[in-house]
Amino acid sequence: xxxxxxxxxxxxxxxxxxxxxxxxxxxxxxxxxxxxxxxxxxxxxxxxxxxxxxxx
Numbered sequence: 001x002x003x004x005x006x007x008x009x010x011x012x013x014x015x016x017x018x019x020x021x022x023x024x025x026x027x028x029x030x031x032x033x034x035x036x037x038x039x040x041x042x043x044x045x046x047x048x049x050x051x052x053x054x055x056x
Contacts, residue, residue: 006021
C-alpha cells in the first residue's frame with residue numbers, strides 16, 4: 001500500500017513500475033544537471049573575478 005502513489009501500475013497484483021516514480025526520477029536527474037551547471041558557472045565567475053586587477 002505504501003507504494004501506490006509512486007508505483008501505480010499493477011498487473012495481476014504485481015507492480016510493473018511506471019506511475020509517478022518516473023516523474024520523481026526525471027526531475028531528480030534534471031535537478032542534478034542544473035546543480036552541476038551552476039557549480040561550473042560559479043567556479044568560472046570566481047576565477048574571472050580573481051583575475052581582475054585590485055581596485056577596479
